[in-house]
Amino acid sequence: MNEEARRVINLMEPGHTGCAGCGQAIAARLVIKAAGPRVIVANATGCLEVYTTTYPRSSWEVPWIHSLFENAAAVAAGMEVTLKAMGRYEGIKIIAQAGDGGTADIGMGCISGMFERGHDILYVCYDNEGYMNTGYQRSGLTPLGARTTTSPPGRLSYGNRTRKKNMPMIAVAHGVPYVATATVSEPRDLMRKVQRALEIEGPKYLHILVPCVPGWGYESELTVELARLAVETNLFPLFEVENGVITKVKKPKETRPVEDYLRPQRRFAHLFRPGGEEILDELRRIAEENSRLEPGPVRLFGPTGSKS
Amino acid sequence: MRAILEGSKAVAEAVRLCRPNLVCAYPITPQTHIVEELSRMVAEGSLDAGFVLAESEFGAASVVLGGSAVGGRAYTATSSQGLLLMVEVIFNIAGLRLPVVMTCANRAVSAPINIWNDQQDSVSIRDSGWIQLYVEDNQEAVDTHIQAFRIAEELMIPVMVCMDGYVLTHTVEPVDLPEQEEVDRFLPPYRPKYRLDPDDPFTMGAMVGPEAYMETRYHLHMDMMEARSVIRRVAEEYAESFGRYHGGLVEAYDVEGADVVLVSMGSLLGTMREAVEELREEGLKVGLLKIRCFRPFPKEAIHDALKGVGVVGVIEKDVSLGLEGTLCSEMRAAFCGEESPEISSFVMGLGGRDITVEEIKQVARELAADPACRVEFRGLKEELLRGDEG
Ligand SMILES: Cc1ncc(C[n+]2csc(CCOP(=O)(O)OP(=O)(O)O)c2C)c(N)n1
Ligand code: SF4
Ligand SMILES: [Mg+2]
Numbered sequence: 007m008n009e010e011a012r013r014v015i016n017l018m019e020p021g022h023t024g025c026a027g028c029g030q031a032i033a034a035r036l037v038i039k040a041a042g043p044r045v046i047v048a049n050a051t052g053c054l055e056v057y058t059t060t061y062p063r064s065s066w067e068v069p070w071i072h073s074l075f076e077n078a079a080a081v082a083a084g085m086e087v088t089l090k091a092m093g094r095y096e097g098i099k100i101i102a103q104a105g106d107g108g109t110a111d112i113g114m115g116c117i118s119g120m121f122e123r124g125h126d127i128l129y130v131c132y133d134n135e136g137y138m139n140t141g142y143q144r145s146g147l148t149p150l151g152a153r154t155t156t157s158p159p160g161r162l163s164y165g166n167r168t169r170k171k172n173m174p175m176i177a178v179a180h181g182v183p184y185v186a187t188a189t190v191s192e193p194r195d196l197m198r199k200v201q202r203a204l205e206i207e208g209p210k211y212l213h214i215l216v217p218c219v220p221g222w223g224y225e226s227e228l229t230v231e232l233a234r235l236a237v238e239t240n241l242f243p244l245f246e247v248e249n250g251v252i253t254k255v256k257k258p259k260e261t262r263p264v265e266d267y268l269r270p271q272r273r274f275a276h277l278f279r280p281g282g283e284e285i286l287d288e289l290r291r292i293a294e295e296n297s298r299l300e301p302g303p304v305r306l307f308g309p310t311g312s313k314s
Numbered sequence: 315m316r317a318i319l320e321g322s323k324a325v326a327e328a329v330r331l332c333r334p335n336l337v338c339a340y341p342i343t344p345q346t347h348i349v350e351e352l353s354r355m356v357a358e359g360s361l362d363a364g365f366v367l368a369e370s371e372f373g374a375a376s377v378v379l380g381g382s383a384v385g386g387r388a389y390t391a392t393s394s395q396g397l398l399l400m401v402e403v404i405f406n407i408a409g410l411r412l413p414v415v416m417t418c419a420n421r422a423v424s425a426p427i428n429i430w431n432d433q434q435d436s437v438s439i440r441d442s443g444w445i446q447l448y449v450e451d452n453q454e455a456v457d458t459h460i461q462a463f464r465i466a467e468e469l470m471i472p473v474m475v476c477m478d479g480y481v482l483t484h485t486v487e488p489v490d491l492p493e494q495e496e497v498d499r500f501l502p503p504y505r506p507k508y509r510l511d512p513d514d515p516f517t518m519g520a521m522v523g524p525e526a527y528m529e530t531r532y533h534l535h536m537d538m539m540e541a542r543s544v545i546r547r548v549a550e551e552y553a554e555s556f557g558r559y560h561g562g563l564v565e566a567y568d569v570e571g572a573d574v575v576l577v578s579m580g581s582l583l584g585t586m587r588e589a590v591e592e593l594r595e596e597g598l599k600v601g602l603l604k605i606r607c608f609r610p611f612p613k614e615a616i617h618d619a620l621k622g623v624g625v626v627g628v629i630e631k632d633v634s635l636g637l638e639g640t641l642c643s644e645m646r647a648a649f650c651g652e653e654s655p656e657i658s659s660f661v662m663g664l665g666g667r668d669i670t671v672e673e674i675k676q677v678a679r680e681l682a683a684d685p686a687c688r689v690e691f692r693g694l695k696e697e698l699l700r701g702d703e704g
Contacts, residue, residue: 084380
């Protein structure tokens with residue numbers, strides 16, 4: 007196989023040091039495969055960054071930069087504006103990617119600025135629902151009730167107290183013309199969304215649920231199965247929003263009770279002990295809310311104009 | 315072209331002459347006029363650069379990092395709190411070896427919040443791996459910005475041009491602005507040694523463990539040391555092309571045979587020159603040493619300039635709390651292992667407090683009478699210290 011052909015198949019090479027069964031590794035490979043070789047990637051600090059570029063090795067067959075934890079969106083913005091100013095942008099796509107922490111918590115300022123200014127960038131959030139690189143601490147995208155190392159259950163606690171911050175809707179509220187969710191149990195859907203996003207000029211936001219073996223506490227062969235269960239229990243709905251309108255909702259063929267998703271994960275084990283019922287009820291309510299998601303205009307109010 | 319311009323506008327003109335591909339900044343007093351002027355140039359079409367109004371200084375520094383990484387000439391400017399908010403990115407830009415140029419309009423650091431001039435902001439990040447050049451007047455600011463891009467791009471090390479807020483940024487002075495063709499000859503287009511490009515994939519910013527991290531820092535350190543000769547050469551070449559020279563690393567003035575030599579950085583040198591002249595008329599032989607380049611620290615140049623000098627007073631607008639003025643500490647390092655003059659620290663002018671010619675003369679007189687090494691704050695208000703007021 008010649009060099010070029012090899013590149014197109016494996017733009018993110020295997021042989022990195024991620025955990026066996028890492029959902030993020032599966033997703034990142036699909037994203038870059040769908041995007042193709044004419045991209046430049048700005049990657050935030052986090053698991054993906056660490057295990058793909060441990061010096062002197064790199065998995066990346068595309069130009070790739072890691073600067074800091076919270077600035078991938080701004081670094082990408084600088085690349086886009088500069089390449090345009092230099093007349094070198096033609097045919098290049100720019101991707102900024104980060105974990106849920108790098109996105110919804112510490113990186114929010116830079117992302118908001120990037121969205122607001124309308125840079126032509128695909129931003130991908132790999133949501134494994136915690137700060138996994140630093141040992142499974144809570145993030146703003148950790149689900150209600152989950153055990154993390156900073157939201158442990160205890161005499162006075164049933165794990166994480168907050169619901170997931172609604173990052174896709176935060177993107178929609180910025181007027182981002184294409185916002186979608188995806189997960190690794192639907193690889194074709196995921197790749198199609200990347201390609202759809204890259205056809206659109208302006209900022210794009212793709213939020214991918216990526217199961218994490220040690221962080222969630224499950225057997226490594228269950229990664230794809232758990233991603234599927236997240237969708238089938240309606241705890242992670244798959245949808246697309248274009249210019250403020252929900253264009254597609256990928257409804258599960260059969261809906262499962264939330265317990266089917268929660269039980270195999272050690273981070274939810276305490277919910278099945280006495281006292282956990284209240285949190286389980288709340289999770290059922292969240293799933294029920296999600297199941298009612300239908301195509302149509304996103305109901306945002308306030309002075310939000312979508313750029314089209 | 316001779317023009318009468320506010321310092322900030324003169325800097326903006328100099329930056330435009332350098333043909334940056336990317337300008338990104340966030341406003342903060344006293345840097346604001348630079349950003350406003352560059353915005354005006356972009357709006358009227360006289361500056362053909364990518365232009366980003368970032369959501370914060372942290373964002374602005376990250377944006378110029380990205381622009382530089384794809385091979386563009388990138389510029390930003392800030393002050394004080396803005397510089398501190400950038401700090402994480404500042405270290406990162408240097409570590410990634412990206413030749414960004416930044417103006418720091420020097421301002422005091424909060425708390426208490428204070429928008430006036432001192433140099434605590436840039437001095438506090440001396441270890442970040444940026445070259446730091448301090449300018450005395452607006453002409454030097456113009457000339458140093460043009461030199462800064464040459465130095466940065468030759469070494470792949472970022473350069474910060476530090477100019478005193480208000481004292482320079484808001485002062486209207488005549489300056490000579492070079493012609494575009496002259497600048498183009500002196501500063502050719504940036505040819506990066508490496509950049510992010512799909513035609514030649516490259517990984518930048520990898521994770522480096524104990525097995526190689528130290529070597530990357532050593533390289534940067536050695537290149538910083540090497541920068542001293544580059545800074546000097548670029549200043550000389552600039553003098554050849556434009557007929558103006560403001561010193562390379564340091565500039566000595568009447569040092570030979572001086573009883574006392576006063577040392578400082580930035581615009582205070584102007585006031586000190588006046589003081590020295592008056593003192594000489596009064597019969598006290600006082601010399602001056604201007605530190606133009608603070609990082610890399612020009613140990614040899616300082617050492618050579620002060621040969622035979624017995625008493626040195628360092629007057630500076632910053633303090634390493636719990637020690638002394640930072641420049642003073644570093645001056646001592648220039649004499650490591652050798653006979654050193656008595657070097658005293660005078661912390662003055664913090665938060666925009668005026669430093670008068672008379673106060674400088676008083677420092678020199680006292681040092682001549684008693685050379686013993688000491689650390690002093692000057693210009694303090696006794697009544698405030700006692701708590702009578704405020
Ligand atoms: C400013 C800053 N704060 C904290 C850290 C430490 N840190 C590195 S990665 C990380 C968590 C990453 O979480 P996430 O973005 O969700 O990525 P993941 O590792 O889970 O894929 C943290 C807290 C850092 N590198 N920089
Ligand atoms: S800790 Fe989780 S996110 Fe990190 S490499 Fe392992 S499975 Fe992947
Ligand atoms: Mg995470």
